[in-house]
Amino acid sequence: MSLCKLHNVVKEYQGEEHVRPVDGVTMEVQPGDFLTIEGPSGTGKSTLLYMMGGLLRPTSGEIHLSGQDMTSLDDAQLTTLRSRCIGFIFQEANLLPALSALENLLFALRLRRGASPTGEERRRSMAMLDTLGLGERMHFLPYQLSVGQRRRIAIARALITDSALLIADEPTNDLDPHWAQRVMELLQEQSQQGKAVVMVTHHDVWASWARHRYYLDNGQLRAR
Ligand SMILES: Nc1ncnc2c1ncn2[C@@H]1O[C@H](COP(=O)(O)OP(=O)(O)O)[C@@H](O)[C@H]1O
Ligand SMILES: [Mg+2]
Numbered sequence: 001m002s003l004c005k006l007h008n009v010v011k012e013y014q015g016e017e018h019v020r021p022v023d024g025v026t027m028e029v030q031p032g033d034f035l036t037i038e039g040p041s042g043t044g045k046s047t048l049l050y051m052m053g054g055l056l057r058p059t060s061g062e063i064h065l066s067g068q069d070m071t072s073l074d075d076a077q078l079t080t081l082r083s084r085c086i087g088f089i090f091q092e093a094n095l096l097p098a099l100s101a102l103e104n105l106l107f108a109l110r111l112r113r114g115a116s117p118t119g120e121e122r123r124r125s126m127a128m129l130d131t132l133g134l135g136e137r138m139h140f141l142p143y144q145l146s147v148g149q150r151r152r153i154a155i156a157r158a159l160i161t162d163s164a165l166l167i168a169d170e171p172t173n174d175l176d177p178h179w180a181q182r183v184m185e186l187l188q189e190q191s192q193q194g195k196a197v198v199m200v201t202h203h204d205v206w207a208s209w210a211r212h213r214y215y216l217d218n219g220q221l222r223a224r
Helices: 045-052 075-085 101-113 119-131 147-160 177-192
Strands: 004-014 018-029 034-038 060-065 086-089 165-169 196-200 212-217 220-223
Touching (some): 004 045, 018 045, 018 212, 034 045, 034 177, 045 165, 045 196, 075 101, 086 147, 101 119, 101 147, 119 147, 147 177, 165 177, 177 196
Parallel strands (some): 034 196, 034 212, 165 196
Antiparallel strands (some): 004 018, 004 060, 212 220
């Protein structure tokens, strides 16, 4: 059974100008997949990821996650499904500004489990921050950190919840070559452990790590 399945998904935004960045996308994501989506800026890549991650409802079409039709769930059910199954690395770091690096990870774990993180989870969170070069910075607040450090916290936060589907929107942005490479290795490890990784990137070198490469343009997804 596929982990995530999109069937004829359309998204329209009604504003002063009517836009339809996703116009009939059908795709499947299997456990252990590593796939990338490329495409011009403003084409709809983030929109597609948001829908796949249950953060945005499609105008039409169906999205199934772990066998459940996400489009038929109410907001509360969708939130539960999302917090159980999905790790999301946003295009902007989107950290909670009043929480330290470590607390941002612990908060994600609390949402996942509906209870306070265990001592073991706290240790794993500290080790994850250490892996991402933030061992000395785990008690700093986001504003006290550089853009690249904040991005690495956001990545650690998505990884720590051990999600079946990891969605990463340009995760190597703001990172130097060393950390970009390290983050790619961590994402690849996730897929080797049976998690699915769906990543948007503008970088050919990172896209070439994927098992399946797609390109989104004019609302249509095609294999590269
Ligand atoms: N909330 C919104 N309301 C109206 N238009 C939007 C909204 N979000 C995105 N768009 C438009 O949809 C298109 C695709 O945006 P986005 O998915 O962010 O593209 P990408 O991630 O490929 O750069 C853009 O034209 C953008 O202006
Ligand atoms: Mg985007």
